[in-house]
Amino acid sequence: MDHSLLLTNLTNPTLLFFVLGIVAFLVKSDLEIPPTTVKFISLYLLFAIGFKGGQELAHEHLNAQFMAELLFGLVIAGGIPLYVFFLTKHKLGVQNAGAIAAAYGSVSAVTFVAASSYLEAKGMIFSGHMVAIMALMESPAIVVGMVLLMRYDKNGERPSIRHMLKHSLTNGSVLMLMGSLLIGLVADTKQAEGIKPFTTDIFKGFLAVFLLEMGMVTASRFGAFRRYGWFVSLFALVLPLVNGCAVAWLSGPITSHVGDRFMFAVLGASASYIAVPAAMRLAAPKADPGLYIPMALGVTFPINITLGMPLFQKVIDLST
DSSP states (O other): OOHHHHHHHHTOHHHHHHHHHHHHHHTTOOOOOOHHHHHHHHHHHHHHHHHHHHHHHHTSOOOHHHHHHHHHHHHHHHHHHHHHHHHHHHHHOHHHHHHHHHHHHSOOHHHHHHHHHHHHHTTOOOOTHHHHHHHHTHHHHHHHHHHHHHHHOTTSOOOOHHHHHHHHHHSHHHHHHHHHHHHHHHSOHHHHGGGHIIIIITHHHHHHHHHHHHHHHHHHTHHHHHHTOHHHHHHHHHHHHHHHHHHHHHTTTTOOOHHHHHHHHHHHHOOOSSHHHHHHHHHOTTSOHHHHHIIIIIIIHHHIIIIIHHHHHHHHHHHO
16 A cells, blocks of 8 residues: 555544544643533534535436445445444443444445545546445444444333334434435535535534544543453454455445445445444443544554555455
């Protein structure tokens, strides 16, 4: 992999604010972001991701190929949390397992951007509708994670599947993400331009502040991450490579477009540290962000942009 691409991703200002949050905690700074502000930013990020995904989806022709790729993406997003939850439930507890399942079933927009840069450096392209598919892959994992949480959390009653689905789909974080996507899909393009500065221009600024707070939260609970032992580190290293290679291979019958197959592999391998932490902060407050955020951002993200992407491309080349 091109080292300049790695350097570019690791010096991304938004990610550096995450590091700043860690440093702020380590030096015992009194830097603090009010909880109400953090909640607002969480909802804003979900809104912006959903709305932009809906806008991209509005430009797509709903032909059979697009629907097949969309269905494939949703199967990935809904399937991965199922086995991740049961792999981690006994060692890490139901709450943490639900958050980890949602994180690894959902996708990382930053990793998606890094993957597009990787393809560009290789002189390859991917279809525009992959942006919409990426946005649509955010919510299924969150919903599945919440359903599993409600189903297996022994501290409360076990409601019916119908009640769990209703509660999951009407949860504020999921409703914001999916509702924003629907609004972006049906909104008039010219009218949507009026809020583009809010949904696009300031997105990275709010993301930087959010990751700053996540850095402080992560550092404050990093002791818990070490306490869980080698299992979580090995899991965060191996799982994305396994998922990415599997998706790279399985995407062959779905599309012959090499760029799209590569992006699917990256989406399958990535773990969300934006939408899912924003959602889990509201939906699963007992889950430890000092566990699932370092796993996704501190371990899985670097492994994907260093070893993962070349590996996924090799799998696609061998299966073509």
